[in-house]
Amino acid sequence: xxxxxxxxxxxxxxxxxxxxxxxxxxxxxxxxxxxxxxxxxxxxxxxxxxxxxxxxxxxxxxxxxxxxxxxxxxxxxxxxxxxxxxxxxxxxxxxxxxxxxxxxxxxxxxxxxxxxxxxxxxxxxxxxxxxxxxxxxxxxxxxxxxxxxxxxxxxxxxxxxxxxxxxxxxxxxxxxxxxxxxxxxxxxxxxxxxxxxxxxxxxxxxxxxxxxxxxxxxxxxxxxxxxxxxxxxxxxxxxxxxxxxxxxxxxxxxxxxxxxxxxxxxxxxxxxxxxxxxxxxxxxxxxxxxxxxxxxxxxxxxxxxxxxxxxxxxxxxxxxxxxxxxxxxxxxxxxxxxxxxxxxxxxxxxxxxxxxxxxxxxxxxxxxxxxxxxxxxxxxxxxxxxxxxxxxxxxxxxxx
Amino acid sequence: xxxxxxxxxxxxxxxxxxxxxxxxxxxxxxxxxxxxxxxxxxxxxxxxxxxxxxxxxxxxxxxxxxxxxxxxxxxxxxxxxxxxxxxxxxxxxxxxxxxxxxxxxxxxxxxxxxxxxxxxxxxxxxxxxxxxxxxxxxxxxxxxxxxxxxxxxxxxxxxxxxxxxxxxxxxxxxxxxxxxxxxxxxxxxxxxxxxxxxxxxxxxxxxxxxxxxxxxxxxxxxxxxxxxxxxxxxxxxxxxxxxxxxxxxxxxxxxxxxxxxxxxxxxxxxxxxxxxxxxxxxxxxxxxxxxxxxxxxxxxxxxxxxxxxxxxxxxxxxxxxxxxxxxxxxxxxxxxxxxxxxxxxxxxxxxxxxxxxxxxxxxxxxxxxxxx
Numbered sequence: 001x002x003x004x005x006x007x008x009x010x011x012x013x014x015x016x017x018x019x020x021x022x023x024x025x026x027x028x029x030x031x032x033x034x035x036x037x038x039x040x041x042x043x044x045x046x047x048x049x050x051x052x053x054x055x056x057x058x059x060x061x062x063x064x065x066x067x068x069x070x071x072x073x074x075x076x077x078x079x080x081x082x083x084x085x086x087x088x089x090x091x092x093x094x095x096x097x098x099x100x101x102x103x104x105x106x107x108x109x110x111x112x113x114x115x116x117x118x119x120x121x122x123x124x125x126x127x128x129x130x131x132x133x134x135x136x137x138x139x140x141x142x143x144x145x146x147x148x149x150x151x152x153x154x155x156x157x158x159x160x161x162x163x164x165x166x167x168x169x170x171x172x173x174x175x176x177x178x179x180x181x182x183x184x185x186x187x188x189x190x191x192x193x194x195x196x197x198x199x200x201x202x203x204x205x206x207x208x209x210x211x212x213x214x215x216x217x218x219x220x221x222x223x224x225x226x227x228x229x230x231x232x233x234x235x236x237x238x239x240x241x242x243x244x245x246x247x248x249x250x251x252x253x254x255x256x257x258x259x260x261x262x263x264x265x266x267x268x269x270x271x272x273x274x275x276x277x278x279x280x281x282x283x284x285x286x287x288x289x290x291x292x293x294x295x296x297x298x299x300x301x302x303x304x305x306x307x308x309x310x311x312x313x314x315x316x317x318x319x320x321x322x323x324x325x326x327x328x329x330x331x332x333x334x335x336x337x338x339x340x341x342x343x344x345x346x347x348x349x350x351x352x353x354x355x356x357x358x359x360x361x362x363x364x365x366x367x368x369x370x371x372x373x374x375x376x377x378x379x380x381x382x383x384x385x386x387x388x389x390x391x392x393x394x395x396x397x398x399x400x
Numbered sequence: 401x402x403x404x405x406x407x408x409x410x411x412x413x414x415x416x417x418x419x420x421x422x423x424x425x426x427x428x429x430x431x432x433x434x435x436x437x438x439x440x441x442x443x444x445x446x447x448x449x450x451x452x453x454x455x456x457x458x459x460x461x462x463x464x465x466x467x468x469x470x471x472x473x474x475x476x477x478x479x480x481x482x483x484x485x486x487x488x489x490x491x492x493x494x495x496x497x498x499x500x501x502x503x504x505x506x507x508x509x510x511x512x513x514x515x516x517x518x519x520x521x522x523x524x525x526x527x528x529x530x531x532x533x534x535x536x537x538x539x540x541x542x543x544x545x546x547x548x549x550x551x552x553x554x555x556x557x558x559x560x561x562x563x564x565x566x567x568x569x570x571x572x573x574x575x576x577x578x579x580x581x582x583x584x585x586x587x588x589x590x591x592x593x594x595x596x597x598x599x600x601x602x603x604x605x606x607x608x609x610x611x612x613x614x615x616x617x618x619x620x621x622x623x624x625x626x627x628x629x630x631x632x633x634x635x636x637x638x639x640x641x642x643x644x645x646x647x648x649x650x651x652x653x654x655x656x657x658x659x660x661x662x663x664x665x666x667x668x669x670x671x672x673x674x675x676x677x678x679x680x681x682x683x684x685x686x687x688x689x690x691x692x693x694x695x696x697x698x699x700x701x702x703x704x705x706x707x708x709x710x711x712x713x714x715x716x717x718x719x720x721x722x723x724x725x726x727x728x729x730x731x732x733x734x735x736x737x738x739x740x741x742x743x744x745x746x747x748x749x750x751x752x753x754x755x756x757x758x759x760x761x762x763x764x765x766x767x768x769x770x771x772x
Contacts, residue, residue: 207504
């Protein structure tokens, strides 16, 4: 849709020589009067970091093409995730969100880069730091926030909370560390069996990389050449333990041993995208699984109950924020290549702020799920099942 | 069918309770479902000090590391003190080869612990939350529990103790609130122990460590800070497999363990005030092997039994107690044995206040038993 409008507007511009296009493609509702978008570069090629590879002849390309439209889209999605996480932080401190809340800010480039490289029909499963992926896989901000506050408008009807959010082809949202990786291998098996040319991205963290079940999954995936992209989001800390103190080998991309691996700069959305395009191609062509390591960083602590400064210095966090912030990097790239204007970015920011604010309003005012929901969906049953309650005479109905 | 009667009743009662009138809706959800009631100060173990539950655990571990040179403590994040501060200061005092972190691998932690115990070290393993104990389930059930039996007493891992935070905490939801004692109760060869207070925790933990069988020690996490008592500084043990009668009574026997004891104390008071019913409260303490004699003797006296726990009702440990008591005391029973437990659902996130067996539900159960 947008592309078509661009082409039409381009044509109109050339014919009439006037600035007609700006309104139709900008994100906000105001017309950008100062510059016509025809002034902007529509596409540029960027150098990206070379990825370390393991058991591969060649790695992902060293250059990435970015169109203006893609750039604005990645910026918008990353900024939305960032603002959504910060809003969740705020709501948690106001005690409107309770329980556990693991925030994703700082790691946005991973979620956005992966989504840009795979198709919506591919599958993805991750651990508990899942809000970003829930968004990139298609769930609206207001449904995510409502799930955090435990309301009926939430993506899991308010019954799951922070760690248990799902979407089509997105299998959550898993609380037990490492448990999602064998699941990911299973999903990949289903893809292979059904011959639908889809892949599964199974994500885990540097802490989970030492769980036994991962190595069981690696073996099965390699043995049967499953189209599974095992991805370690290495944010340097497993809760409060730095990678050097937890792992005998911190080369997580090599941990698959007999499985090829790639180490990627997880703060650069283009690097992530190119690497995952490469990995998806590898899997789809029947070569078997691949292990990815995304070197990234989280600004918040492990969860909202972790200040995040007892095991690392504030200077370290500040340094990453100023030198490698994914959103800033993309913005600067686009600005220095004349792909967008500062005003456009500002407009996008304002629109996102409004969206997140409205979502938070919704999440705070939506009613909680009714008590009848307590027992629903325990089993799958045709007629309502009776669930024994806290007393011998208390029975609730379970509908599924 | 009284399908929604009890939850609505308890919700109504909750709204009517005087303490909750002035609070806003969100704040009411924060109120704990119990009030911790400390025991009288023990005088027989020497000088005491004010400690909460996690400090009493630290004290027990401190005593152990001091007296037993083979003792080692390991688990996730124990070196800096642990996520619940149970091991604060121990690494500095006893060295990093005695108090050390393991990577994130429960199966590895317990397997490693079993090996260390078999070789002769007093191994104290920490599992960060009882909800995460399942990767280690195979090691506990198939290796630790059966070691002595299968080797004909040639080897054993009696030196192993596994500690894990246990039970609901108000906001834990599915994976930080579970009470898995019933899973392990089904396994001969291990001991399962749950304390109700700091004094009990230290004594029982030291007893578990000293015991020549692998023990699992579940610590009610909601009590870590909430429970404060005067705890003896010197080491002391409280015998395992001996239930404690906290309050004598003549009409109803109440059996519970861990946090639920404090709920039942209130229930006993309510029953006395409002119904004139005298309750005998028993803290089971050791789930496996459990003290059948104390419980049965009590039921023979009172004729009525109420068992309560947070874990789901089907297959919960109350089922085992109920079954044994009806076998032993059938003719003494005045009313069917009552179990007030969690619903048969995963531990819910938003529905926790309705899920847990609070004092109102237990009180209702007593009323029904009395009027049977």
